[in-house]
Amino acid sequence: MHTDHPHTRHISDKMNWALLHTFLVIVEEKSLSRAALRLHITQSAVSQSLKKLEVQLGQQLIERSNKTFVLTPSGEKCYHAAQAMYQQLALFESQLKQQSAQLSGHLKIQVVSRIHHDAYTEFLHYFKQQHPSVTFDIEVLSSAEILRNLSQKVPVLGIALCRNLPDGLNQQLLFNQRYALYCGCHHPLFHASDVSIEQLVKQDFISFQSEQIGSVLSPLTVFKDTHGFTGKITTTTNSLDEVVRFVYAGFGIGCLPMQLGSAAHLQAALKLLPPKEGVADIPVYLLWHQKRVLSTLEERFIHELLQVDFSMHRNINLSI
Missing domain, CATH: 3.40.190.290 (D-Maltodextrin-Binding Protein; domain 2)
Incomplete structure (x- = not known):
């Protein structure tokens, strides 16, 4: 049976939401260290998640130095996509809670x-x-x-x-x-x-x-x-x-x-x-x-x- 080579799989098939969520928090906090505090994980774990996401996408998402933090054009697109996914998941969670709380x-x-x-x-x-x-x-x-x-x-x-x-x-x-x-x-x-x-x-x-x-x-x-x-x-x-x-x-x-x-x-x-x-x-x-x-x-x-x-x-x- 024919299977796609790993490098030919669609992003949607291989995307890890945990990595996207970490990236979303990094952008919102504009800092790896503050993102780590918010996520209750180490700064090293945040940095590793960002690197894994960039490898999966084959794109650099953030240009950073000691004093600057700038999203690349690919980073901007990834951020907006992550935002939309987060909103959809939040809506889904709300609907699940409403259903579970349904009067019976x-x-x-x-x-x-x-x-x-x-x-x-x-x-x-x-x-x-x-x-x-x-x-x-x-x-x-x-x-x-x-x-x-x-x-x-x-x-x-x-x-x-x-x-x-x-x-x-x-x-x-x-x-x-x-x-x-x-x-x-x-x-x-x-x-x-x-x-x-x-x-x-x-x-x-x-x-x-x-x-x-x-x-x-x-x-x-x-x-x-x-x-x-x-x-x-x-x-x-x-x-x-x-x-x-x-x-x-x-x-x-x-x-x-x-x-x-x-x-x-x-x-x-x-x-x-x-x-x-x-x-x-x-x-x-x-x-x-x-x-x-x-x-x-x-x-x-x-x-x-x-x-x-x-x-x-x-x-x-x-x-x-």
């Missing part, structure tokens, strides 16, 4: 169900792009279960509805969820025109378990009490899906998140009832325990999620 780990979050907020989905996409090594464990629970777990210092973050914040929890508002009244396609009011509040007050009702006074959805009960609703509650559930099912089946009217009610797959099955602007805003929070030491990953997730402007996007769909 396993993030556990307990959330209320049916999250469909554009801003939250886009945030998750952004977070994945920024931190591709992070994995997620998402558990869907009721708001009450999430608050109870957080109060017990279970190592998770929570996204939940919260009317009365338990002691010891941090709470950051993400957005307000608007609820409104709906009936289903099997209800007598579905095909009625110009439905009024007065027609609604005697209608049967499907209710969330958390609508009792003091609970997270109690503003819905306050609205019904304020307007004198007297119809009986035919169904009580803690599931948004079941409220939709029983409203659709004609068991009565019920409150649903407006974004869900306007979803394309439900528009033919549900009808928005007065008031058209909705019944009440229910706040949705990001929560975690004040005295639990958060991981770096949890801290970063909280910090970045709280930068999201939810007012610029659609509301989220939740069950309780």
Whole structure:
């Protein structure tokens, strides 16, 4: 097999970076002795490195005497090449450090169900792009279960509805969820025109378990009490899906998140009832325990999620 003669090899193939680095320091210090001090080696070793580099290149790089230190034209070119190489190596080192310091780990979050907020989905996409090594464990629970777990210092973050914040929890508002009244396609009011509040007050009702006074959805009960609703509650559930099912089946009217009610797959099955602007805003929070030491990953997730402007996007769909 043919091999090049040593004298015909390209400079890039035989160049020794240690020699180039020593030369770079010599030029920057303008002295072999000062270069030796900076490199923590002997002046003799510096001088030998310079000679080896000049032999490798076949060029004199420095003209020197007792009082002068001048780069030759080849020395100038070698110095600029060494500078460029040093800058590239420094950049490479920085990129390696950034990669090794890349955020990683396993993030556990307990959330209320049916999250469909554009801003939250886009945030998750952004977070994945920024931190591709992070994995997620998402558990869907009721708001009450999430608050109870957080109060017990279970190592998770929570996204939940919260009317009365338990002691010891941090709470950051993400957005307000608007609820409104709906009936289903099997209800007598579905095909009625110009439905009024007065027609609604005697209608049967499907209710969330958390609508009792003091609970997270109690503003819905306050609205019904304020307007004198007297119809009986035919169904009580803690599931948004079941409220939709029983409203659709004609068991009565019920409150649903407006974004869900306007979803394309439900528009033919549900009808928005007065008031058209909705019944009440229910706040949705990001929560975690004040005295639990958060991981770096949890801290970063909280910090970045709280930068999201939810007012610029659609509301989220939740069950309780």
